[in-house]
Amino acid sequence: MRPPSIDRLARDHAASGLAHPTLVALARRTVAEVAPEAVETTLAAAVAHRLAQRTQExxxxxxxxxxxxxxxxxxxxxxxxxxxxxxxxxxxxxxxPRAAAVTDLATVLTGAEAALVVNNCAAAVMLALAAVAGGGGVIVSRGELVEIGGGFRIPDVLAQSGASLVEVGTTNRTKPADVIAAFERAPGDGPPVTMVLKVHQSNYRIVGFTESVSVAEARELAPEDVIVMADLGSGLLDARCRWLPGGPPAWLVDEPGVAQVIADGADLVAVSCDKLMGGPQAGLLVGRADLIARCARHPLMRALRCGGATLAALEHTLGAYAARDLDALVFWSLATEPVEALAGRADALARRVAAARVIDTVATTGGGTLPGAEIPSVGLALPGDHAAALRAADPPVIARQADGDTIVDLRTVFADQDDHLGSALNAVLSGSADR
Known part of the structure; x- marks a missing residue:
């Protein structure tokens, strides 16, 4: 059987919206890999897969x-x-200066002397270690030698930066005496200590028989020339949550804020901007002006800096904090929407979708923040597994399964998406009935 025309195959899928060169490449690959009689169906699946990979709402x-x-x-x-x-x-x-408006806002909001923006929190930690730890020893509690998603491990980052890890304490208990002993170690035990690094347990918890050294205690214990740095990956700007009319929600209890950690004596603080801060993917490094200046001059800085669109989005986010504009803080608006409002939306959707029933649910923050935190919510439950069909909707709906049902939690659905959601649910249920 003669292979089909590559150009004809590509033009058959022109309505998909993919660029013609992309369709040609997919067609060539398909013709080369499958039998002629399977080309049409395989290419259709390849085009659908490529469409699903495009960034979309x-x-x-x-x-x-x-x-x-x-x-x-x-x-x-x-x-x-x-x-x-x-x-x-x-x-x-x-x-x-690049990002001047962003760094000015960051200092106003946190009380730090200066600030720097890089492409994520891991980059902020790496840059600070390379620029200011000076190849010296960095004290880290054994209970804080974390690994986050993607294989980012504190010991590995320390090694790459040129600093030496000085482990203190045990997995569950680190005492002031452990930190003091590290300062007093013999010269032959390694380079002198230049930094104490506190790593917040943002994506895990150690509970029970525990003890740790706080930032304030570390600053009091450390010699004046030793830097105290905190890695607050979860990114809460201020534990007082002044942008929320009711103050901090119950699920945020004990989460440290950047402003409080700076006030406790941290010389440097690194945070994620796309977690509890609710901004774009970026990392914010705040602290002493002389240390921030050293980081800004380091050769790594150019490799780690953000682009203009990210900086503009971060400026918008920090400006909303300064103005206490909750409507512009999208994450916080979703996270604090009253359960009663969610229940009203769920009832309206259930009247449109006959098979759906309203249920109480529990939302989470996710993203490596606040493990175990539960946020009361409301959702819709559909009998059966419809997750794959909902992903094929326009726009796609990402749901979860539990106890034989498909669950859509409204805590993470924007109110202006309810109409699309109702249509998608009805379409999926109608398709199930047709089968």
């Missing part, structure tokens, strides 16, 4: 607010794709 019905696979914190769209004064001083007419 989805309806997050999982109840996970900071879903890593769905982009973590939802943020407003980037500004128009035009020129900006990214590194241009409009008043002086010459090159200006």
């Amino acid at each position: 989805v309806i997050n019905g999982t109840g996970v607010l900071l879903h890593t696979n769905l982009g973590r914190a939802p943020v407003d769209p980037a500004p128009a794709d035009r020129y900006s004064n990214l590194e241009f001083d409009l008043s002086g007419g010459k090159r200006g």
Whole structure:
């Protein structure tokens, strides 16, 4: 059997919206890999798969607010794709500092002397260790030698930065005496200690017979020339949550804020911007002006810096905190929507979708933050497993399964998506009935 025309195959799928060169490449690959009689169906599946890989809006019905696979914190769209004064001083007419508006806002909100923006929190930690630890010893509690998603391990990062790890304490208990002993170790035991690194347990918990050394205690114990740094990966700017009319919600109890850790004496603090901060993927490093300046001058800085769209989105986020504009803080608006409001939306949807029933659910923050925290929520339950069919909707709906039902949690669904959600649920149930 003669192979079909590559050009004809590509043109048959022109309505998909994929660029013609992409369709040609898919067609060539398909013709080369499968038998002629299977080309049409295989190519159709390949085109569908490529379409599904494009970045697009989805309806997050999982109840996970900071879903890593769905982009973590939802943020407003980037500004128009035009020129900006990214590194241009409009008043002086010459090159200006990059991200000045962002760093000014960060210092106002946290009380730090200076700030720096990089592409994520891991980059902020790596840069700080490389720039200011000076190849010396870095004290880390054994209970804080964490690994996060993607294989980011504190011992590995320390090794890459040129610093030496000084482990203290045990998995569950680190005492002030353990830190003091590390400062007093013999010269032959390794380079002198130049930093104490506190790593917040943002994606795990050690409970029971535990003890730890706080940032304030570390600053009091450490010699004046030793830097105390905190890695607050979860990214809460201020534990007082002044942007929330009712103050901190119950599920946020004991979560440290950057402003409080700076006030406790940390010389440097690294945080994620796309977690509890609710901004774009970026890392914020705040602290002493002289240390931030050293980080800014380090050769790694250029490799780790953010682009203009990220900086603009972060400026928008931090500006909303400064203005206490809850509506502009999308993550917090979703996380604190009253259960009664969710129940009203669920009832309206259930009236549209006959097979759906309203249920109480529990949402989570996700994204490596607040393990075990539970946020009361409301959802819809559909009998049977419809997850795959919902993913094929336009826009796709991401749901979860539990006890033989498909669950859509409204805590993570925007109110203006309810109409699309109702249509998708009805379409899926109608398709199930037809089968």
